[in-house]
Amino acid sequence: MITHLFNAMAPLHHRNPGVFGTLGTPPSPSYPPSPLPLGALPTPAPSPTLTPRTFLDSTRSTPSLKQGDKRPFFGLIADNIHLHPTTIKIAYSTHPSGCILVTDAMHLVGLPDGVYSWSGDQIQKSGSRLTLAGTDKIAGSSITLIECVSNFLNWTGCTIPEALRCVTATPAAMLGMQGVKGSVEEGADADLVVLDVEEMQNGSGKREFKVDQVWKFGRKVWDKFD
Incomplete structure (x- = not known):
C-alpha cells in the first residue's frame, strides 16, 4: 500500500510519473491472492437484533483487485490541506x-483552535489544519474520517456506495479480510455505522454524511439521540 499518496514524495511528471505512475501500471498475470489468516479473530458475543433507522449499504460484495492486477492500494487524505480536490479526483479515477x-488526524480532533504541545513541539490548530506554531509547515490534520468521506463524495462526483467503499470494503480487501470486515453479508462482523446524508447549509448543493449510530459486533455502542 502507498501511504499518503502525493505527500512527501516526488510529484507526477509527464516523463517520470514516479510513485503515482504505479497506479496506472498495466496488470500482470502474476499477482497472487494473499488472504490474511483469520483464525485468531475473536468470536462476537450474542447480541440484540439490529434495527437501525437508516442504513447505507455500501456493498454486499467486497471489491478486490482483479486477478493479475499488481497495482497497489493507496491512501488519500481528503482534507483540502494535504491534497487539492483535483488531485484526489485524478488519483481515484x-x-x-x-x-x-x-485522515492523518492527530489527538487534537474535536478540540478548540489554539496552540497545543505535542512531542516536544508547539502545534497550531486552525480548523482542521495543524501546523508547527509560527510556520506554515503541515503537522497533521484534525479532520474526522466521515468529513473526509463527505469531501471525497463532493470532489469526485462518485456515488454514495462508491465513496463508502473507500472506508469499508477496500480497506478490508487490502488487509485480506473480505467477508469479515467492510461488508454487509452473512458471516461478516456486524461492525456498522448508521449514516444520514444531508445537504450542506451553505447553499452549495453539496452533501455531507452525519453519523447517527455506531455498532460493534452487533451491539450499539453510540447513538447521537441518546
Missing part, C-alpha cells in the same frame, strides 16, 4: 478499486 481514505 486512475485506480478506483485501490483507493482508501485516511
